[in-house]
Amino acid sequence: MSLLRDEAVVLRTYRLGESDRIVVLLSKQHGTLRAVAKGVRKTKSKFGSRLEPLSHVTAIIWEGRSDLGVVNQVEVIDGFRTVREDLDRITQAMTILEVADQLSQERHADPRLYQMVVGALTSLNDPGTTPVLVAPAFLFKALVAEGAGPIVNECASCSSDGPLVAFDLSEGGMLCSSCRRGRPVSPEALVVLQQILGGGLRSVLSSPAPEGSAEVVQLATEAIEHHLDRRLRSVRSSVGL
Amino acid sequence: MYTPPLRNLVDELGRLPGIGPKSAQRLAFHLLKVPRDDAERLARAIVEMKDRTTLCRVCCNVADGGALCPVCADDRRDTTTVCVVEDPRDIVAVEKTGQFHGRYHVLHGALNPLEGIGPEELKVRELLARIEPEGVAEVILCTNPNLEGEATAMYLARLLSPLGLEVTRIASGLPVGGDLEYADELTLGRALEGRRSVREEN
Ligand SMILES: [Zn+2]
Ligand SMILES: [Zn+2]
Numbered sequence: 001m002s003l004l005r006d007e008a009v010v011l012r013t014y015r016l017g018e019s020d021r022i023v024v025l026l027s028k029q030h031g032t033l034r035a036v037a038k039g040v041r042k043t044k045s046k047f048g049s050r051l052e053p054l055s056h057v058t059a060i061i062w063e064g065r066s067d068l069g070v071v072n073q074v075e076v077i078d079g080f081r082t083v084r085e086d087l088d089r090i091t092q093a094m095t096i097l098e099v100a101d102q103l104s105q106e107r108h109a110d111p112r113l114y115q116m117v118v119g120a121l122t123s124l125n126d127p128g129t130t131p132v133l134v135a136p137a138f139l140f141k142a143l144v145a146e147g148a149g150p151i152v153n154e155c156a157s158c159s160s161d162g163p164l165v166a167f168d169l170s171e172g173g174m175l176c177s178s179c180r181r182g183r184p185v186s187p188e189a190l191v192v193l194q195q196i197l198g199g200g201l202r203s204v205l206s207s208p209a210p211e212g213s214a215e216v217v218q219l220a221t222e223a224i225e226h227h228l229d230r231r232l233r234s235v236r237s238s239v240g241l
Numbered sequence: 242m243y244t245p246p247l248r249n250l251v252d253e254l255g256r257l258p259g260i261g262p263k264s265a266q267r268l269a270f271h272l273l274k275v276p277r278d279d280a281e282r283l284a285r286a287i288v289e290m291k292d293r294t295t296l297c298r299v300c301c302n303v304a305d306g307g308a309l310c311p312v313c314a315d316d317r318r319d320t321t322t323v324c325v326v327e328d329p330r331d332i333v334a335v336e337k338t339g340q341f342h343g344r345y346h347v348l349h350g351a352l353n354p355l356e357g358i359g360p361e362e363l364k365v366r367e368l369l370a371r372i373e374p375e376g377v378a379e380v381i382l383c384t385n386p387n388l389e390g391e392a393t394a395m396y397l398a399r400l401l402s403p404l405g406l407e408v409t410r411i412a413s414g415l416p417v418g419g420d421l422e423y424a425d426e427l428t429l430g431r432a433l434e435g436r437r438s439v440r441e442e443n
Contacts, residue, residue, distance in 0.1 A: 012355050017259050043416045048425030053355075053388050079427050084388065087395040094354040237352075237359035 004061045004069065006030055007077065009117055010053050011101045015041070023051050023071060025059065026100050026117060031108040035061045035069040050074040054083060054093055056118060080125045088131045089124050094234040095135040096120050099142060102228050112145055123205060132209045136220035137196045144197070148227050152193045155179055164190055167219055169226045183219070188212030193219070247273070299371070301347040301364045303329045312336075312345055319343045321378040325368065325397065327351050327385060335383060343381075346371065351389035352396055360396065368397070372404055379407040386413045 008025035011032070016022050019041045025033045040047045050057060051071065056078040061069040083089040100117045104110055120138040123129050143149045151173030154161055164174040168182025174190065175181060185193075189212030195204045196216070204210065221235050243251065247269060255265035272280055294303050297310035300323075304310040312318060312332070322343030326332055332345050348363045371377060380401055384390035394410050401408045414432040415424055424432070 015258070044419050046423050048423075049387075049427040050425045052427075076426050081427065081430070084391060084427075085395075087392060087399065090388070090392050090395075091354065098355055233357040234354035237354050237357045237362075 002063050003072070004030065004033075004063055005058070006033070006061075007056075007058050008033065009097075009100070009114075009121070010051055010055045010057065011097045012053050013037070013040075013051065019045075021051070022068070024101065026104050026114060027059075027109075028111065028114050029109050031110060032101070032104045032106045033061065033069065034067070034106075035059075035071045037071045047071070047074055049079070050076050052079075053097060054080050054121065056080065056121065078122070078125070080121055082125045082127055083121065086131070089134075091234070092124055092131045092135040093121060095232060096124075096138050098232060098234045099139060099224060099228075102230070103142060103146070113142070116141055116145065129205050130207065130209050132213050133192070133196070133204060133216060136217050137201055137205070139220040139224045140193075140196050143223060143227055146227065149197065150174070150193075150223060152190070152197050163187075169223060183222075185219070186212050186215060189215035189219070192216045296347075299375075300345050301349060301367055302332060302345060317342075320375050322381065323368075323371065323375075323377050323379070324381045324383050326383050327390065327393070331383065341381075343379075344375075348384070348393065351384055351393040353389045354392075363393075365397070365400070369400070372401070372406065377406060379409065382408065382410045386411075 006027040006029050008027040011024045011026050013021040013023045016036060019039050021037045021040045023035055023037050025035065027033050037047055037051050039045045040051055049055070051074060055076060058075045058077060059071060060073040062072050063069045080093070083093050096117060100113060103113055116138065120134055124131060124134045140149065150156070150167070150169075152164070154174075155164060155176035156168070156171045156173035157175055157179040160176045160178075162174075162176050165177050165184060166175045166180040166182050167173065167185045168175055171179070171182070174185065174193075188210065192204060192210055192212050193216060195201065221232060225231055250272065251262075251265045251269045254260055254268050255262055257265075260268070272283075293306045295305075295307050296302070297304040297308075297313055299309060299313040302310035302312065308314065319342050322341075323346050324335060324341055324343060325346045325348060326335065327348050327350060329347055332347070335341050335345075346364070346368045348365065348368070350358055350363050352358060352360065352363070380397070382394040382397055384393045398408050398410070412431075412435045413428060414435055415421065415428060421429070
């Protein structure tokens with residue numbers, strides 16, 4: 001038996017037996033970790049809400065012979081309460097957690113992904129942040145980190161300056177009017193894309209949702225689904241009204 | 242290495258919640274050893290339960306063969322207050338308090354975007370359809386105090402509030418009998434917000 005101590009974000013949990021849960025953590029130094037939280041579903045559990053999805057925690061895990069550890073202690077770094085109490089923010093957070101879960105590997109540290117997840121959740125937890133583009137921005141940034149970021153400043157096919165009018169995943173990004181194929185993109189959405197992938201993310205997120213946001217959400221979803229080769233459940237089962 | 246019927250049983254048992262491959266194997270071999278009568282009784286109990294148990298046409302609670310559930314069949318219950326729960330077992334828990342005299346509505350789950358469970362997968366439409374005909378004045382959202390339950394409560398509040406009825410959420414607080422020092426930050430924070438004034442009654 002050995003003790004493992006790491007900082008982590010709770011990605012998801014699922015029920016195990018009568019009162020336990022398996023907790024899936026994105027940890028800073030060990031990548032994805034799975035551990036049993038014993039008794040966590042009882043109202044008197046010592047863990048309380050600390051192991052709910054979304055929590056940013058420091059966890060101590062007992063590791064035995066099986067690859068499933070047992071959570072021993074948890075301290076909360078940030079419970080992201082503003083996110084928890086706002087349905088629009090929860091939906092965004094769920095997408096971030098789902099994609100983080102897909103991109104991270106078991107027992108394989110990815111400090112950059114970890115920082116991006118914590119950063120995105122922290123930004124989402126700021127009441128001054130407009131939530132709608134937080135997850136799309138995270139998705140595009142994650143694609144860049146994976147070496148699959150779209151080209152948005154010139155035509156991905158002929159490298160001309162544009163005007164850039166369409167987006168095609170197999171071409172790798174925006175296309176000019178002579179190369180156009182794929183999905184048409186409005187000039188407003190293009191500006192938002194360029195801001196997200198350039199240095200303007202902070203200002204985009206701190207202003208009210210700009211025109212073209214809905215298109216950017218679509219593009220981000222399609223781009224990450226293309227990259228992961230799977231549908232995003234959190235987006236497809238969206239609870240937004 | 243198993244015969245096809247045994248393999249089949251192991252597979253079926255392994256699909257039950259909380260049963261892993263090892264347990265499925267153990268159960269299957271146990272059933273192999275029990276007398277035929279015992280095995281048949283188990284099989285019959287499962288089929289009979291499936292045949293005779295339906296969902297109450299009012300509240301989606303479990304009910305006996307097409308009838309109303311015991312709560313909806315009881316005409317002393319207040320029909321203007323509806324307590325929304327995730328699971329029929331939650332009704333049992335609320336009934337034990339003896340504090341609630343209205344009717345229930347069972348969602349059969351909670352929103353869980355990561356598992357692909359959206360409003361369409363829950364009995365949400367059935368809840369909306371009850372508001373007018375039953376003259377519902379208050380809906381108490383009694384979903385679990387976890388992320389999925391909270392999201393479900395917020396979603397329903399958004400849907401129901403514009404209909405002009407009172408929508409309330411059960412308070413989350415500290416478990417009676419527990420020590421304060423063990424309370425987590427979120428629970429303690431919410432308990433503080435939900436504090437009540439304490440007065441000496443003279
Ligand atoms: Zn071109
Ligand atoms: Zn009923």
